[in-house]
Amino acid sequence: DIVMTQSPDSLAVSLGERAxxxxxSSQSVLYSSNNKNYLTWYxxxxxxxxxxxxxxxxxxxxxxxxxFSGSGSGTDFTLTISSLQAExxxxxxxxxxxxxxxxxxxxxxxxxx
Amino acid sequence: xxxxxxxxxxxxxxxxxxxxxxAASGFTFSSYWMHWVRxxxxxxxxxxxxxxxDGSSTSYADSVKGRFTxxxxxxxxxxxxxxxxxxxxxxxxxxxxxxxxxxxIWGQGTLVTVSS
Numbered sequence: 001d002i003v004m005t006q007s008p009d010s011l012a013v014s015l016g017e018r019a020x021x022x023x024x025s026s027q028s029v030l031y032s033s034n035n036k037n038y039l040t041w042y043x044x045x046x047x048x049x050x051x052x053x054x055x056x057x058x059x060x061x062x063x064x065x066x067x068f069s070g071s072g073s074g075t076d077f078t079l080t081i082s083s084l085q086a087e088x089x090x091x092x093x094x095x096x097x098x099x100x101x102x103x104x105x106x107x108x109x110x111x112x113x
Numbered sequence: 114x115x116x117x118x119x120x121x122x123x124x125x126x127x128x129x130x131x132x133x134x135x136a137a138s139g140f141t142f143s144s145y146w147m148h149w150v151r152x153x154x155x156x157x158x159x160x161x162x163x164x165x166x167d168g169s170s171t172s173y174a175d176s177v178k179g180r181f182t183x184x185x186x187x188x189x190x191x192x193x194x195x196x197x198x199x200x201x202x203x204x205x206x207x208x209x210x211x212x213x214x215x216x217x218i219w220g221q222g223t224l225v226t227v228s229s
Contacts, residue, residue, distance in 0.1 A: 040215075040216035040217070042158075042216075042217075044158075049208055049219040049220065049221055049222055050158065050208075050217070050219055051219075052215065052216050052217065052218065055214070055215040055216045056214075056215070059215075061215065093157065093158055095158075095216065095217075097212065097216055097217075100163060100172045101160050101172065101174055102148065102160040102163070102212075103160060104157060104158045104159070104160065105157075106157050107157045107158070
């Protein structure tokens with residue numbers, strides 16, 4: 001199984017400042033046939049299902065604000081929120097969808113400092 | 114608009130059974146792999162099971178293998194999860210999810226509570 005490890009587990013950032021969440025996979029999630037990383041980022045607010053933010057490691061889902069960006073390849077990935085807004089308070093998860101079982105990171109709780 | 118609506122959750126005693134359903138609309142259901150993911154109280158997301166487009170191939174997490182069965186009815190645009198021999202640790206919100214090239218689209222979830 002591919003193990004996904006996020007860091008940090010929790011993060012407190014001031015409004016307007018940058019937030020950075022890391023995700024490391026135990027095996028590469030790069031699919032050589034199309035050169036795409038099968039890595040997604042989800043945002044989950046209390047009482048709601050997860051919401052897709054980023055797919056293929058760096059492609060923003062339609063409707064997601066451009067302050068959210070994803071980067072990385074192979075085994076190391078980053079989600080960056082360039083200027084934190086109050087509505088970004090949530091838990092963020094990375095997931096690999098290259099191999100079965102699909103696996104998630106443990107989540108990173110983002111709060112306002 | 115893509116919609117996934119889960120149902121069938123509730124309170125069940127240890128050792129009991131439940132069948133979850135997920136009604137899909139707004140897309141060609143038979144063209145997508147479908148998954149179940151669960152989230153225990155205050156916990157993270159855990160993948161449970163997946164099924165391919167025609168139901169001929171399934172996979173399960175080790176924690177549910179032999180107890181849970183995923184299935185689908187493409188004529189009814191519905192995904193199922195039959196859960197037998199339920200344990201307290203199966204208590205969770207169960208989400209169905211459509212998997213595409215862009216990852217998952219999620220339903221709202223249904224709560225399963227296993228308790229005496």
